[in-house]
Each structure stands twice: as C-alpha cells, then as structure tokens.
Amino acid sequence: MRDQRRGPLASVGLHTTLVIASAVAVFPPLWLVVTSFKPKSEAFSTDVVKNPTLGNYRHVLGDTEFLTWFGNSLFIVVITTILGVFIAATTGYAVSRFRFPGMRPLMWLLLITQMFPVAILIVPLYNIMSTLGWLNQPISLIVTYLTVAVPFCAWMMKGFFDTIPVEIDESGRVDGLNPFGTFWRLVVPLAKPGLAVTAFYTFITAWAEVAYASAFMTGEDNLTLAAGLQTFVNQYTSDWGSMTAAAVMIAIPAALVFSWAQRHLVAGLTAGATKS
Amino acid sequence: MAVDTSRPLDPAAGAKGARGRIRNAGTPPRSRIRNALARHWYAWAMVAPVVIVIGLIIGYPLGRGLYLSLTDANEANVERTIGVNHIPATYKNVGLDNFKAILDDQVFWDRLGWTVTWTVCCVALTFSIGLGLAVLLNRRFAGRTLYRSLLILPWAVPAFVSVFAWRLLYNEKNGILNKVLEGGGIDAVPWLNDPTMAKASVIAVNIWLGVPFMLVALLGGLQSIPGELYEAAEMDGASPWQRFRHITLPGLRSVSSTVILLSTIWTFNMFPVIFLLTRGGPGDATEILVTYAYRLSFVNSPRDFAGASAWGVLILLILMLFAVVYRRSLRKQGEVW
Numbered sequence: 001m002r003d004q005r006r007g008p009l010a011s012v013g014l015h016t017t018l019v020i021a022s023a024v025a026v027f028p029p030l031w032l033v034v035t036s037f038k039p040k041s042e043a044f045s046t047d048v049v050k051n052p053t054l055g056n057y058r059h060v061l062g063d064t065e066f067l068t069w070f071g072n073s074l075f076i077v078v079i080t081t082i083l084g085v086f087i088a089a090t091t092g093y094a095v096s097r098f099r100f101p102g103m104r105p106l107m108w109l110l111l112i113t114q115m116f117p118v119a120i121l122i123v124p125l126y127n128i129m130s131t132l133g134w135l136n137q138p139i140s141l142i143v144t145y146l147t148v149a150v151p152f153c154a155w156m157m158k159g160f161f162d163t164i165p166v167e168i169d170e171s172g173r174v175d176g177l178n179p180f181g182t183f184w185r186l187v188v189p190l191a192k193p194g195l196a197v198t199a200f201y202t203f204i205t206a207w208a209e210v211a212y213a214s215a216f217m218t219g220e221d222n223l224t225l226a227a228g229l230q231t232f233v234n235q236y237t238s239d240w241g242s243m244t245a246a247a248v249m250i251a252i253p254a255a256l257v258f259s260w261a262q263r264h265l266v267a268g269l270t271a272g273a274t275k276s
Numbered sequence: 277m278a279v280d281t282s283r284p285l286d287p288a289a290g291a292k293g294a295r296g297r298i299r300n301a302g303t304p305p306r307s308r309i310r311n312a313l314a315r316h317w318y319a320w321a322m323v324a325p326v327v328i329v330i331g332l333i334i335g336y337p338l339g340r341g342l343y344l345s346l347t348d349a350n351e352a353n354v355e356r357t358i359g360v361n362h363i364p365a366t367y368k369n370v371g372l373d374n375f376k377a378i379l380d381d382q383v384f385w386d387r388l389g390w391t392v393t394w395t396v397c398c399v400a401l402t403f404s405i406g407l408g409l410a411v412l413l414n415r416r417f418a419g420r421t422l423y424r425s426l427l428i429l430p431w432a433v434p435a436f437v438s439v440f441a442w443r444l445l446y447n448e449k450n451g452i453l454n455k456v457l458e459g460g461g462i463d464a465v466p467w468l469n470d471p472t473m474a475k476a477s478v479i480a481v482n483i484w485l486g487v488p489f490m491l492v493a494l495l496g497g498l499q500s501i502p503g504e505l506y507e508a509a510e511m512d513g514a515s516p517w518q519r520f521r522h523i524t525l526p527g528l529r530s531v532s533s534t535v536i537l538l539s540t541i542w543t544f545n546m547f548p549v550i551f552l553l554t555r556g557g558p559g560d561a562t563e564i565l566v567t568y569a570y571r572l573s574f575v576n577s578p579r580d581f582a583g584a585s586a587w588g589v590l591i592l593l594i595l596m597l598f599a600v601v602y603r604r605s606l607r608k609q610g611e612v613w
Binding site: 011014015017018021022024025026028029031032035087088090091093094095098100101102103106109110111112113114115116117118120121122123124125127128143144146147150151152154178179180183204207208210211214215226229230233240243244247250251254255258259262 | 312315316318319320322323325326327329330333334336337338340341344354405409412413415417419423425426427428429430431432433434435436437438440441442443444445452484487488538541542544545547548551552565566569570573574581584585588589591592595596599
C-alpha cells in the first residue's frame with residue numbers, strides 16, 4: 001500500500017508479469033466461450049470464430065435434458081446455500097463470542113472434517129441414502145453438501161466475527177436484547193461481507209461438486225449439471241459443441257454470484273480464513 | 277442469568293471462567309449441570325445444528341466406513357432389495373485383512389508416492405505463484421483492480437467446467453496448445469496420453485484452479501501488515517529482499533500456515549481434477565489415493581465397498597498424521613492455534 005516510485009523498467013516488468021498471468025487465468029474459460037459459438041464441425045479450428053452460430057446452444061437447450069439438470073442443480077444449490085450460511089453463521093458466532101464447554105473439541109471437529117476423503121464417506125452415505133430411499137432425491141445431495149461446506153464456512157465466519165468489536169454486543173445487551181437478538185439485529189448486518197463470502201463458497205461447492213453427484217444420482221432426469229455435462233464428452237461420445245455451450249451456461253450463474261460477492265471477497269477472506 | 281454466557285472471548289475472561297468453575301466444585305452434580313445449562317444454553321443452541329449435521333452425516337458414516345473396512349463387503353453381498361425381494365447382508369468380518377492386503381501391495385505405495393508428489397508440487401507452486409502475484413498486486417498502480425478481477429476469474433468458474441475447458445486445450449490431435457506448437461514447428465505433445473506429460477498436465481490445471489484462493493487470502497494478509505514497518509525498514513537501508521524476508525514473510529505467517537494446511541488437505545483429496553481430466557489414466561499413472569478408492573467402489577465391477585473403505589481409512593490416517601505434525605511444528609515456532 002505504500003506509495004513508492006518505480007523506475008520505468010520495474011514498471012514494465014510489473015505490468016508484463018501481470019498481463020501474462022491474467023492471460024493464463026482468463027484464456028481457458030475464454031476459449032470455452034469462443035468454441036461454443038463455432039459450428040459443430042469446426043469445434044477444434046483455431047480461428048477465433050469464422051461463422052458464429054447459436055446452433056450448439058439451440059441443440060443443448062432443445063434436444064437434451066440440460067434444462068432439467070439445470071433446475072435440479074439450482075434447487076439443490078439454493079437450499080444448500082441458505083441453510084449453509086445460516087448454520088455457519090450461528091456456529092461461527094457462538095465460537096467467536098462464547099466460551100462454553102465443548103468449544104475446543106468443536107473447533108477441532110470442524111478442522112478434521114476437512115480431512116475426510118470422499119472415499120471413506122461415500123460408500124456408507126450411499127448405503128444410508130439407499131436405505132432411506134433418498135437416492136435420486138435432491139435431499140441426499142443437500143445434506144451431503146452441507147457437511148462439506150459448513151465446517152469451513154463456520155471456521156471462516158468465526159474469524160470474521162472476531163473482527164467485529166465486542167462493544168457492539170455489549171451495547172445490545174444493555175438495550176435489553178438477548179444473545180439471539182444481538183446476533184440477529186446487530187451483528188449479522190455488520191457481518192455482511194463475511195456472509196457473502198460464505199454464501200459464495202457454499203454456492204460454488206454445491207454447484208461444482210462431482211463425486212457425490214455422480215454416485216447418488218442416476219437416470220437422465222435426476223442428474224445435476226456436474227454429472228450431466230459428463231454425458232456430452234465421455235468414453236463413447238465427444239460432442240464438444242454441446243459440451244462447450246452447456247459449460248458456458250453452467251458458468252454464468254456462478255459468475256453472477258461471484259461478481260456479486262467479489263467486492264466482499266478480499267475483506268471477507270482477510271478477516272476469515274486467514275485469521276483462523 | 278444468561279448474560280454471563282456472552283462473555284467476550286479474551287483469555288482473561290476465559291481464565292476467570294475457569295476459576296469460577298473451580299469455586300463451584302463443592303455443589304452437587306445435578307445443580308452443576310443445571311448451572312451449566314443455564315449459562316451456556318445460548319451457545320449450545322447456536323452450535324447444535326452443526327453438531328447434529330456433523331454427527332449424523334459424518335459421524336455415523338465414518339463409524340460405518342470404519343466397520344466396512346473390516347469386512348469383505350462388496351456389491352454382491354450387501355443388504356439390498358431387488359424388486360420385492362429383500363436380500364439380507366451376507367458379508368462377514370475379516371479383521372485387518374483388507375489393510376494387510378493393501379499394505380502388502382505395491383499399488384498402494386505407488387499411488388501414495390504419486391499422491392505425495394502431486395500434493396507437494398501443487399501446494400508449493402500454488403503458494404509461490406499466489407504469493408508472488410499478491411506482492412505485485414499489493415502495490416499502488418493503475419489497473420490494479422482490473423488485474424485482480426482477471427486473476428481471480430478462474431475461481432468464478434465451477435471447477436468441473438474449467439477442467440473441461442482444459443481438456444479442450446489439451447486435446448492431442450486438435451487442441452489449441454498443440455496447434456500453437458505446430459505453428460512453431462514443434463511436434464504435438466501427448467498432454468494427457470503420456471504418463472509423465474499427463475502428470476505435469478494435471479498439476480498445471482490444479483495450480484491454475486488453486487492460485488485465486490491463495491492470491492485473495494495472501495493479499496488480505498499483506499494488507500494487514502502495517503505500512504510503517506516497511507517505511508522504518510527502508511530508512512534503515514533494508515533492501516527489497518530483506519524487507520520481503522524479514523517483514524512480509526513473518527507478517528504473513530498465520531495466513532500462510534492456515535492456507536498451506538487447508539490447501540494440502542484439499543489437494544490430497546482433490547477428486548474432480550483427476551477424475552474428469554484423465555480418469556486416472558493413462559493406465560493408472562495419474563490416479564491419486566482418493567480417485568483410486570472411488571474407482572474401487574463405483575467404477576470397478578463388482579463394487580468393492582470394503583476395499584474402498586479401507587483405502588479411505590488409510591487416507592484419513594495419513595492426513596491426520598500430517599495435521600498433527602504440522603500443528604506441532606507451528607507450535608514450536610510460537611503459533612498458537
């Protein structure tokens with residue numbers, strides 16, 4: 001943040017590095033977008049776009065189950081995000097503000113759940129879901145994603161609440177609010193950046209999860225986007241045109257959520273993940 | 277009465293609480309429980325959802341996974357329902373046989389070796405690149421916000437979409453990478469079809485995916501280092517490298533330790549990149565422990581539930597061992613968490 005003078009050479013070096021890095025960061029998704037507008041037969045041509053066409057989009061929207069998958073994913077993700085943010089926020093607040101028996105083990109538990117490989121949970125979860133009759137039901141994925149996203153989010157929210165002065169809680173108490181009231185009316189509004197980051201993280205986790213979605217959901221109608229996209233390019237078929245068009249449409253909601261949360265990302269993560 | 281619970285979280289207050297409890301030691305246990313409930317029920321109510329969710333959805337499956345790893349369960353002998361017929365489970369306990377078989381098998385050690393290489397390469401490079409870019413972006417100059425937005429863009433794209441984008445670039449016959457090389461007169465590179473190249477390729481993609489998170493976290497950390505420290509150092513004639521070494525790195529320590537730990541755990545368990553990019557191939561050159569365990573239970577036939585669970589238990593043990601060692605080494609350096 002210092003205001004310092006740089007020689008022209010240093011300046012050129014700085015910008016060159018950043019331009020190259022930005023190009024590397026942007027190129028793969030950009031190329032995906034470009035390819036999606038090419039006619040099927042030219043999916044691999046290196047020309048930028050010779051005869052742009054919406055054919056791929058028309059095909060994906062009209063002739064495949066894409067919209068069903070999109071709806072499935074959206075439903076699962078929205079519910080997961082709402083529940084996830086709420087649960088992570090209350091937990092984060094409790095471990096940030098209260099000293100209570102069981103707090104330390106809880107903090108450890110939140111960290112350790114990060115370590116659980118998909119491999120150990122997926123078989124038992126698959127069996128449980130099948131016993132409950134939840135296979136192919138959105139609820140199986142909602143519950144599973146909550147367990148994936150919430151521990152990290154709670155950890156992040158704790159760090160975030162730590163940066164909000166305790167005096168605010170005290171003033172709330174003086175005004176006769178109970179801890180829930182203080183939390184809900186005073187602290188939550190101040191924690192919006194943290195909540196935005198949590199929401200973004202939960203959203204991305206659920207929107208992009210592959211392993212559970214591929215294992216729990218079968219049958220064209222029940223797939224989520226992550227599993228559905230695989231059907232375009234697999235061992236037997238490679239319909240790159242449809243794949244790219246679908247991929248672009250999958251990325252759009254994520255990009256929207258991202259641009260909404262972006263303002264808060266740096267502030268939120270600074271306070272959150274980094275301080276934990 | 278409940279006001280007591282909302283004591284702010286600072287060490288002094290915690291210590292007071294502890295002393296208070298000792299003073300209460302003479303009261304009968306039941307009223308102690310009632311006391312604790314009265315004091316802490318707000319806190320407990322707030323963490324209850326997480327505890328319940330973790331307990332039911334992670335605790336129970338974990339216990340069950342541990343149990344399955346000690347059996348010979350597979351697709352053919354677990355409890356299942358075919359039409360109206362209910363077939364009870366017929367698998368039996370085999371003790372530690374699964375673990376013995378895995379540890380005796382070279383496959384496990386090969387996979388472990390590659391998983392460790394993969395994790396170390398990915399985390400080290402992601403961290404260095406993230407740190408380098410964060411340091412550059414932490415200065416004042418025109419276009420800073422634009423660069424930052426572009427650099428964290430990969431984060432906005434769902435990982436599996438990016439992976440498919442990379443498959444498009446890597447395509448051996450027609451991908452743009454090889455077309456560009458061809459233009460320069462270089463032979464096509466079998467990005468995903470040669471064991472060594474495939475390994476390098478999956479690492480590259482994972483770094484590409486991981487840098488934005490590192491960048492944002494480290495940028496946050498950099499911004500919390502007071503500028504006066506740098507000014508003072510500059511006055512004392514410290515070179516840029518010395519300033520980086522003695523101010524930036526120590527200032528970032530708590531951020532770094534957290535992101536390195538998390539990203540090590542995440543990379544070790546990184547499923548989608550390898551599963552979608554190469555399916556573990558060519559052969560099983562890029563198969564890490566997690567994708568291999570997944571293959572055992574969901575791709576191979578018959579599905580080997582017991583074997584996959586045993587692999588899962590081993591992965592978990594390795595990670596916990598790592599976390600304990602890592603935490604201990606941080607403690608030695610004076611980190612508290």
